[in-house]
Amino acid sequence: xxxxxxxxxxxxxxxxxxxxxxxxxxxxxxxxxxxxxxxxxxxxxxxxxxxxxxxxxxxxxxxxxxxxxxxxxxxxxxxxxxxxxxxxxxxxxxxxxxxxxxxxxxxxxxxxxxxxxxxxxxxxxxxxxxxxxxxxxxxxxxxxxxxxxxxxxxxxxxxxxxxxxxxxxxxxxxxxxxxxxxxxxxxxxxx
Numbered sequence: 001x002x003x004x005x006x007x008x009x010x011x012x013x014x015x016x017x018x019x020x021x022x023x024x025x026x027x028x029x030x031x032x033x034x035x036x037x038x039x040x041x042x043x044x045x046x047x048x049x050x051x052x053x054x055x056x057x058x059x060x061x062x063x064x065x066x067x068x069x070x071x072x073x074x075x076x077x078x079x080x081x082x083x084x085x086x087x088x089x090x091x092x093x094x095x096x097x098x099x100x101x102x103x104x105x106x107x108x109x110x111x112x113x114x115x116x117x118x119x120x121x122x123x124x125x126x127x128x129x130x131x132x133x134x135x136x137x138x139x140x141x142x143x144x145x146x147x148x149x150x151x152x153x154x155x156x157x158x159x160x161x162x163x164x165x166x167x168x169x170x171x172x173x174x175x176x177x178x179x180x181x182x183x184x185x186x187x188x189x190x191x
Contacts, residue, residue, distance in 0.1 A: 017041035020120030083166030
């Protein structure tokens, strides 16, 4: 599992995530013409209960997208409620946002960020992935038995729009069976 990652594997994975997340930040920055700051990618092993706790930030909107291919899993976007309208204005949405247009904004933002993150990551490791369309969800309605894994690899990074109070976190959660595939690709990269 994740504890079995060597320091070299962890560093390589973190660098791959950094490149992928940078591509996502650039895509958003070009769209809204604003500077985006990134956190250092965080890589951890979590249980379903810990995963739900990570998602339980109550000042955030949540979307999720599953992905299939060489590796399988889910990309979850957490987007701050604070500053949401400022980003909507930068994206030429009419204000104030209705519930429908807010959901449209959240889905558009998550598609941009999650799509760029996952495709950049997959390209670097020569993996194939197909990302589903995002849906808005409420993590408090989930229970830990919803997930079919005991532990999984979680990769996350935070994006902050510097001209507003808006921030977003992208969390890539791999299915347990996909972790071995990822580690094999990492090892080939490191040879």
